Amino acid sequence: MKFLLFLLLLLPGFTQAQQKPTAKKSAAFDARQRPRNLTDEQLLDQVQRQTLRYFWDFGHPVSGMARERSNVAYNYGNEVVTTGGTGFGIMAIIVGAERKWIPREEAAARIYKIVQFLEKSDSYHGVFPHWLNGATGKTIRFSQKDDGADLVETSFLFEGLICARQYFTGSSKTEQDLRNHILWLWEGVEWNWHTQGDQNVLYWHWSPNNGWSMNHQIHGWNECLITYVLAASSPKFAIDKKVYDQGWATGSYFKNGNEFYQTKLPLGFDFGGPLFFSHYTFLGLDPRGLKDQYADYWQQNQAHTRINYAYCVDNPKKFKGYGPNSWGLTASDSYQGYAAHSPTEDLGVISPTAALSAMPYAPKESMTALRHFYNDLGDNIWSEYGFVDGFSEQHNWYAKSHLAIDQGPIVGMIENHRTGLLWKLFMSSPDVQRGLTKLGFESPQIKK
Template sequence: MKALLLLALGLLLPGLTDAQQKAPAKKTPPVTAQLTPAASGPKRPRNLSDEQLLDLVQRQTFRYFWDFGHPVSGMARERSNRSFDYGDEVVTTGGTGFGLMAIIVAAERKWITREQAAKRTLKIVNFLWKADMYHGVFPHWLNGATGKTIRFSPKDDGGDLVETAFLYEGLICARQYFTGNTPAESQLRNKILWMWEGVEWTWHQQNDQNVLYWHWSPNNGWSMNHQIHGWNECLITYVLAASSPKYAIDKKVYDQGWATGNYFKNGKQFYNTTLPLGFDFGGPLFFSHYSFLGLDPRGLKDQHADYWQQNQAHTRINYAYCVDNPKKFKGYGPDCWGLTASDSYQGYAAHSPTEDLSVISPTAALSAMPYAPKESMAALRHFYNDLGDNLWTEYGFVDGFSEQQNWYAKSHLAIDQGPIVGMIENHRTGLLWKLFMSSPDVQRGLTRLGFESPQLKR
């Protein structure tokens, strides 16, 4: 997602996405407890079937959001280790959206009761109800005890539209899931609706320009000056902005703001696979995960691409690169692949075929399960069976590792843990896709932008 500062790299390379501009300096911090070293962590049951192993990995990863959620707010902590000096209270907006989807999966699979899930979701919603927001838009980081903004960088101390979109991806799923008549479910539905109606997406057009801007701050105004162009992880931002009941953008904002620039259309072949959109070789794999936890890419098309084909092509290229292994890094192969943004031995980096530091990020292959199930399962078994002494903890797999460097992270990040639970579930049952796509607002927004989908009601 985004890292700590826009630094000079963002100025020298203006075509990069927000993720790639900010990644080299990301200092996602806090939290209370340092994890037990993986080698002394939980034992791993052996000889599991595919379904048993998927169950175990989803359930263990879900614990990051359930056991390790902030005790006051219930929100997802940015990361599991205290790597930087930001205090113990930092919670993340987008990661909480992914965590809400993990809670829904847990309720549906009966790892927790529906009542427990509704209670935790309402706790989060009640916290957000009183937390800082800016024209209805939440900041990237909040203080999990007070709801006050914690600035992400010197001028990033206000609304973050992309993080807010990731949050509402989860909140909309929750509103579609918790349809019961209990006081908790009724209250959370109402409060989600009222907050959702209040997000001023059009404010982020900065005086009616046909593009969305990422940040606005009451202290710094539009000085971050970061327009959201594609192709990257931000498609969901434009879809939700078009879906708003009260502040919906027009299609021309999507056409002239999102679907433009040197890194939107591609059309070239890499490893004998044609890539419709995006950077050469596809960029980090989270491009095909974050927006598509809710958005169902199966049959999703507009005038620019077939998004199932896009995400499959991106995944196949990433996989083929790791198998080819042009830098001859130790460990890479058909059962050890997946490059995306994660921690590394050098700090945080947006790993991809064009930024390959020998670091494999488990979330990359595991969250690609819908697009490459055979290859993802091979990687999952290798991570669990062969490398588990170094990778497996009480919150699932660690964030990244490099056999070349003999380095294994001790950290977990909310934005990496969440897609593992959600995308595996979408592969297995399509649960989150069904929920999100069933929203009448989302249906209206996709139609407004010219999308086709088998799930759109005509």
């Protein structure tokens, strides 16, 4: 597995999570008192709104950014905020504003606070690190040599910021300032710097201390398609199409074409890999009718989801609790620490974000899982920030933790299923449309 999230598993200390709360949990919260007998729409409201609290109530008090996780683990502290998770959180806040769970002016002010913090924070050729200190804006090292620019996390951040710029189009000073400052940040990202001097591939990391030492090329298929799309969309530092064709589309695990559980998988690992591949990029990038010379991305994401679902129903390892109402394998916490769960790395752990963020691709199956998680398992996995990060009935283990990169897609992808809100916003950006056209994409949302 060649992706950074998988490399977490190789880092010292990433095998056992310490469950120390970063902030006092609400003594009044009792999962047993959750509302019952909800309609589908009421339940979707309940889950989105509760999960949004992770970003709204638990956002860092100084920066407003999303905390990496709700518990102190892996020997880092309360001040760690995540750039990619903040991008997902911004999209969740937009959903909250649109549904009037948050006053629009307060949502704009929170995102503007984040943007102003980012302007003063460490960045490298306009690219932000994976983690920042939420109080000071200084880089927090992710690993020994990963102490500088992280292009993929930056792309997740700007996926959210572009949505915000397209959403907050009002005439108030806050909304005008927000749009302007997002534009300045966006124009300043030197995407083409990450080709290491005109190589036809993007590199994930650059460090002022270690240069290109990590030397990690971004090849597909995985969660990083959005990185190439935004790199092609940049107003000032764009990549050429050949970087996409000769870099992204040439990975060892790019093309597949085999069948798994009677479903043909166009791209990626056998059995699809963890489900976040079909979530992170597609919080903003609308896969409906999205095609290029390599794939139809709606078909790709549906196939990936169906295979993941079919595997859990088949349950070849006979884990307790797996079935049509309890499915979904993706990267999350587990009883062994963080793990990139998939059909080929199955530890008996279900990650709620997997099925819930797949709502656009398998609405019936996702809704069945949601009802089971909430109604039947809620005493153990429902919390003040929505569902916990993972659980295993086989091992009688239920996480106490939440991760920004898992909570955000729940809010955003459910909303895309319900209204297509974030898809419409992101795809309405003229820069994004230009970038997609440059790379050879077709989409009903690209204006001719």
